[in-house]
Amino acid sequence: xxxxxxxxxxxxxxxxxxxxxxxxxxxxxxxxxxxxxxxxxxxxxxxxxxxxxxxxxxxxxxxxxxxxxxxxxxxxxxxxxxxxxxxxxxxxxxxxxxxxxxxxxxxxxxxxxxxxxxxxxxxxxxxxxxxxxxxxxxxxxxxxxxxxxxxxxxxxxxxxxxxxxxxxxxxxxxxxxxxxxxxxxxxxxxxxxxxxxxxxxxxxxxxxxxxxxxxxxxxxxxxxxxxxxxxxxxxxxxxxxxxxxxxxxxxxxxxxxxxxxxxxxxxxxxx
Amino acid sequence: xxxxxxxxxxxxxxxxxxxxxxxxxxxxxxxxxxxxxxxxxxxxxxxxxxxxxxxxxxxxxxxxxxxxxxxxxxxxxxxxxxxxxxxxxxxxxxxxxxxxxxxxxxxxxxxxxxxxxxxxxx
Numbered sequence: 001x002x003x004x005x006x007x008x009x010x011x012x013x014x015x016x017x018x019x020x021x022x023x024x025x026x027x028x029x030x031x032x033x034x035x036x037x038x039x040x041x042x043x044x045x046x047x048x049x050x051x052x053x054x055x056x057x058x059x060x061x062x063x064x065x066x067x068x069x070x071x072x073x074x075x076x077x078x079x080x081x082x083x084x085x086x087x088x089x090x091x092x093x094x095x096x097x098x099x100x101x102x103x104x105x106x107x108x109x110x111x112x113x114x115x116x117x118x119x120x121x122x123x124x125x126x127x128x129x130x131x132x133x134x135x136x137x138x139x140x141x142x143x144x145x146x147x148x149x150x151x152x153x154x155x156x157x158x159x160x161x162x163x164x165x166x167x168x169x170x171x172x173x174x175x176x177x178x179x180x181x182x183x184x185x186x187x188x189x190x191x192x193x194x195x196x197x198x199x200x201x202x203x204x205x206x207x208x209x210x211x212x213x214x215x216x217x218x219x220x221x222x223x224x225x226x227x228x229x230x231x232x233x234x235x236x237x238x239x240x241x242x243x244x245x246x247x248x249x250x251x252x253x254x255x256x257x258x259x260x261x262x263x264x265x266x267x268x269x270x271x
Numbered sequence: 272x273x274x275x276x277x278x279x280x281x282x283x284x285x286x287x288x289x290x291x292x293x294x295x296x297x298x299x300x301x302x303x304x305x306x307x308x309x310x311x312x313x314x315x316x317x318x319x320x321x322x323x324x325x326x327x328x329x330x331x332x333x334x335x336x337x338x339x340x341x342x343x344x345x346x347x348x349x350x351x352x353x354x355x356x357x358x359x360x361x362x363x364x365x366x367x368x369x370x371x372x373x374x375x376x377x378x379x380x381x382x383x384x385x386x387x388x389x390x391x392x393x
Contacts, residue, residue: 012326013334014325017362018358025356095391098390098391101386
């Protein structure tokens with residue numbers, strides 16, 4: 001496979017990468033300022049001299065988008081198949097000696113690749129499903145690991161006002177009451193905030209990563225609770241001011257619920 | 272012996288941000304703006320982890336990654352980039368990056384990534 005270098009108007013270089021990498025990055029709007037290219041990383045010439053690179057950087061036709069998304073679906077499916085049989089630590093690229101904290105951090109880092117809300121707006125439902133399947137497959141592997149990992153099971157589940165947890169096997173039923181003056185669980189975590197279909201629940205006790213969650217959220221001033229589904233994808237001890245708790249990534253979030261929650265949080269934080 | 276985390280990014284603001292993220296960890300911090308500076312700095316022997324941008328002048332981040340993997344195979348390199356497409360992450364990982372963090376990053380992510388990388392270093 002041929003490798004290419006490209007550079008922008010400030011002579012900042014990317015490479016060596018394949019045309020496929022360039023195509024995907026350009027499609028995501030990440031390579032808008034490419035001016036020159038090089039097949040060897042030393043001698044750069046204007047793009048016009050390299051039609052294949054020029055083509056990779058061009059806006060794509062609808063048929064191409066669909067074909068690329070189908071390829072992505074196949075890749076995700078293949079990943080899920082191999083993930084199911086591969087030992088978990090090998091899947092994460094970690095040695096047997098890795099600590100629980102490292103495993104959790106690496107899991108979270110990898111899981112972010114499968115967040116359905118990271119897909120472009122024109123992603124087909126089939127691609128979203130494939131992404132979600134990969135997300136769930138990785139989460140399931142994590143649950144199994146958490147079962148084996150001795151971890152810190154000594155913490156006491158802290159009673160937190162407005163939060164009720166109930167475990168049913170591998171599933172967690174969570175009830176939240178959100179006050180209009182405190183929407184911090186939707187804003188405090190950098191990745192798991194309402195902006196990214198996530199939330200971070202303050203809680204003192206252990207909650208295994210990967211756990212499936214049904215969340216019933218009652219928003220103060222709103223008559224009907226919202227029911228949401230997701231997975232526990234992050235857990236934190238009390239470090240760096242974030243507080244102890246666990247993070248949930250919401251899945252299959254209806255547009256109407258997403259819009260409502262974002263508006264509610266925006267209003268609350270603007271007060 | 273000093274244990275230094277080296278930040279390699281051509282953007283001075285990002286370098287400053289990453290320094291801020293890592294203040295308070297039990298390591299020395301240093302930063303350089305290009306691959307040439309990075310190779311010289313790593314050559315001094317006290318660098319235990321590199322935070323690396325992908326797009327830089329003259330020598331790209333991936334080229335530097337490849338060079339470091341040959342000269343210092345055990346040195347963990349964390350790529351931090353806004354070029355966070357699937358294939359790009361795969362490519363960086365295939366070429367030896369320990370982790371790939373997306374820009375914009377959060378201090379907690381950066382700290383945790385460095386801690387993990389250091390834990391797994393030989």
